[in-house]
Amino acid sequence: MGCCASLFIYIVDYLREMNAVCLRTIRDPWITYMQVRHPNILSFLHSTEAETFDGSSTKVTIYIVTEPVMPLSEKIKELGLEGLFFDYALSISAWDEYYAWGLHQIAKAVSFLNNDCKLTMECEVLLGILVDGEIRGFLFRIQHKEVHGNVCLASVVVTQTLDWKLHAFDVLSEFDGHSEAATGPLLQYEWLVGSQYKPMELLKSDWAAIRKSPPWAIDSWGLGCLIYELFSGMRLGKTEELRNTASIPKSLLPDYQRLLSSMPARRLNTSKLIENSGEFL
Template identity: 65%
Template sequence: MLKFLKGVVGSAAGGIKDLPYSIGDPYAASWGSWTHCQGTSKEDNSPVSIFSFTASGAQDGRLAPARNGVKRLRTVRHPNVLSFLHSTEVEGMEGKITIYVVTEPVMPLAEKIKDMGLIDTQRDEYFAWGLHQVSKAVSFLNNDCKLVHGNVCLSAVVVTPALDWKLHAFDVLAEFDGANPEASGPMLQYEWLVGSQYKSLEFAKADWALIRKSPQYALDAWGLGCLIYELFSNTNLAKTEDLRNTAPIPKNLLPDYQRLLSSQPSRRLNPSKLIENSDFFQNKLVETIQFMEVLNLKDSVEKDSFFRKLSTLVEQLPRQIVLKKILPMVASALEFGSAAAPALTPFLKMGAWLSQDELTSKVVPTIVKLFASTDRAIRASLLQNIDQYGNAFPSQLLDEQVFPHLATGFSDTSALLRELTLKSMLILAPKVLWPSQPQANTTMW
């Protein structure tokens, strides 16, 4: 880390020297005064996100909360919180101070939703999965860490390439101080950064005594209600009164939405209860991903039943989420042995929806590893479906890593494997790098 800091701090003129990341195009929007740009690592060209904030000087009131946000993001670790990689400050000309924060690659939720173009049931299923993830992050902050985010809303959520939702924008985040309800002064030191449209009644009135007496999740429960409104209304919240318009909210989410936005802080719904009890989360997409996340805890009968149904199920789920989220999860399960032969059928079915290049990069590496398996059921399934992926093998990869394992099938004790191995050569033979034949000696004596 010290080496990184020395490399990025510029000269007296305030330039960025030897920053090990290239800053790309900015996204259209970000939270607060931050700018969110695409970026890449100069070391291996891997993608990242780079957030930057520029203060006019050391006395700029926004500088302290920005530093708070960086510190909090660095120290709070959770699967549904944006993953921090690096940060640094650079002093520029005229005393300007710029903070750079490097994170895993993400894009703003609003932009990703627009790009995906989901509608109707598929949109609601994806929103349910995303809200489930954000609610878990908020519950972790509130119930486990006794922290208050303070500004949960659409712009505080970003999306990974695997289409997972991550919570960030921690500038306002602070410890919940419920032990001293009569204390003067705000509990959230930087509450002035929060837009008035996102503030509950007690927050808008700066009634800190009431806030301290309320449950630690009360402010962020309200924020989850604001996020839900912005998602389903497809617009940024303009004023608090707009939250009363419940027409866009799905009927099976409406009771929870109303409890999150209760006028009485003590009656608001704990995010943990939202996760556990909401009917809105009971859908095929959420249940499928949740099953995959705890696959190691399932017995073989449950796994086989799940994977036999998955081939049909993936046809009903949003195609983008199937390919970017579920396909990699099934690939990982096959590679590490937590899934058996029945998982190959849906895996190859999903792989057939990829382009040829994507098939080679996302499916073939798993297939190569599976050819080394001693499980006859897996070997048989691979050979029976060779027509779905055989042409995607680069010749050298096939020759060096696949054919030595495949060739053992010619002498296997199982007649079925011998037959399937022989039939597979109809597809693979043209791609195998056969040894060059010696030329005949034509020398005339």
């Protein structure tokens, strides 16, 4: 008897002239995601990929198998229409309670990536020493914190037990504020992130400012966008809509505003959001 699972399909078209480094950059977020283990991050089960050739281009299809989930936006509609939560129609307070618990789970996932997740990456340094006809070097390991880069309603899925999980790791990147040469999917593929979800420094592609910012700055902004979308009941259409705080619970409003600070260095660390919002979360 087979078990239930969800399948995510990621398709990349690229010219044959693209070198292996470019293709590796495309794969890197998924490789990094496969190393992450956290109860509030979508559980990875298996992956495979296939290449097909069509004239001058190559299509790479990456298949990611995870625990069974559905998009949060769809689950909200399902619960609202059918009143399945606790077997009765949801009141406003019940919705708030469910949202609060879900936000707590996502805040823990984001905080883990930004503050605690130190994935070890192997790097090879070539010494230029010829041994047995081969250039030899050595491997060393470095550790970096991670930036999700696209936290919003669409990056949250719900399990069969109604737990919220963070997913959508298309631009997941290491954060190394000390290296001006640091690169990653967020830098090369920031166009995958909707402009309405970008803080000003990302919208302007100001990488110097981003490197000087705390590792949580971009994802804290994204968490603010998620909060807006949850309580307004609408997808964020443009950044200016974040100023409309009428739907934000009063107990959450101060932290919501700090998450969306125009100054990256002043944005609330999601670990502090968890600590500060005991009354709501």
